[in-house]
Structure formats: structure tokens, C-alpha cells
Amino acid sequence: MKDKFSFFEDVYAVVRLIPKGRVTSYGAIAKYLGAAKSARMVGWAMNACHEVLPPVPAHRVVNRLGLLSGKNHFHKPDEMENRLKEEGVHVIDDQIQEFTRCFWDPSQELSVE
DNA sequence: TAACTGACTCGGC
DNA sequence: AGCCGAGCCAGTT
Numbered sequence: 365m366k367d368k369f370s371f372f373e374d375v376y377a378v379v380r381l382i383p384k385g386r387v388t389s390y391g392a393i394a395k396y397l398g399a400a401k402s403a404r405m406v407g408w409a410m411n412a413c414h415e416v417l418p419p420v421p422a423h424r425v426v427n428r429l430g431l432l433s434g435k436n437h438f439h440k441p442d443e444m445e446n447r448l449k450e451e452g453v454h455v456i457d458d459q460i461q462e463f464t465r466c467f468w469d470p471s472q473e474l475s476v477e
Numbered sequence: 478t479a480a481c482t483g484a485c486t487c488g489g490c
Numbered sequence: 491a492g493c494c495g496a497g498c499c500a501g502t503t
Contacts, residue, residue, distance in 0.1 A: 371499080390485055394498095400486085401498050407484035408500065427485060434484030 371397065375409040376416055378470050382424045385452040386468035387460060389428040396470040410434060423447045430463030 378393050390406040399405065406425075413420035423444040427433045435444035435458060445455040454461035 391487095394485085399499080402500095403485040403498080404483060405485090405499050408482095410484055412501085422484080425484080432484090437484055 371399070371402075371405060372409040372412060372416075375406050376413060376420045378474075379410075379413075379420050379422065379425055380418070381470065381474070382421060382468055385466065387424045387426055387430070387448070387453060387463070387466050388468045388470065389426060389430075391428050392467075392469050392471065393425070396474070407434065411437060414439075421447075424451075424468075426460060426463075430460035430467075432458040432460070 374397050375393055378396060379388075382388055390403040391400065394400050394403045394406045397406075410420070410422045410425060413422050422434065423432075423438070425434070432444050432448075432455065435441045438444050445458060448455045448460065453466055460466060
């Protein structure tokens with residue numbers, strides 16, 4: 365179907381690069397891809413990530429507030445926060461604790477070694 | 478075909 | 491300081 369790698373593929377690639385125990389925001393990914401104003405598309409891409417191989421760790425992607433806004437779209441809402449906790453990310457009431465500390469900016473981590 | 482929605486973000490009031 | 495509206499792109503109805 366997609367002869368060329370679409371915006372979605374790029375999003376998946378970045379999300380899969382997120383280190384364990386780290387999280388990022390839709391805007392950060394969008395900005396890294398050159399579409400800072402298309403943060404919605406990043407989220408929309410996540411909506412289709414369910415049948416994408418290899419599986420995309422969408423649970424590591426949250427909004428800029430560190431809120432698990434997309435947990436409701438997972439197979440099971442609890443799976444998202446449960447996975448983050450298992451990776452060492454403190455999550456309380458769908459809110460990532462020390463979000464700025466666990467934040468992983470692709471344009472910063474992938475750009476600057 | 479045209480219109481709407483959506484896992485966001487920023488700016489204005 | 492908090493709430494509301496507009497912008498963005500692509501997929502879905």
C-alpha cells in the first residue's frame with residue numbers, strides 16, 4: 365500500500381528508539397520529524413501502530429504534560445501505566461512522576477551524542 | 478465528494 | 491492563573 369515510507373513510519377522508527385525507562389511527547393517527535401505543528405498526526409499514527417510490526421512501544425509516548433492521554437486506546441487501559449512502571453517509570457494517576465527527568469527528546473538525544 | 482474527527486500544542490482572553 | 495479557541499494532516503464515514 366504505502367510505496368514510500370510515510371510520516372507514520374518515521375514516527376514508529378523514533379518511538380522504537382526510545383530507551384527503556386524513558387518517555388517522550390508527541391510534540392517532540394513531531395518536531396524532530398519537522399512537523400512540530402502536526403503533533404496530532406503523531407498521536408494519529410499511534411492509533412494505527414497496533415498492527416504495525418515490529419510492535420511500537422506507544423506506552424512510552426505521552427503528551428507534553430506527562431499524562432497517559434492515550435492509555436484509553438490500548439488493548440487494556442492499565443497496560444500502559446503498568447508497562448511504564450515495569451520499566452522503572454513512576455506513574456501515579458496516569459501522571460508520570462519526574463516526567464522531565466524521564467523525558468527523552470529525539471532531536472536532542474539523536475542529534476547530540 | 479465533502480466534512481469531521483482525533484492518543485496535541487500554543488496562544489489569547 | 492485558568493479556561494477557550496484555532497491550527498495542523500491524514501484517515502474515516
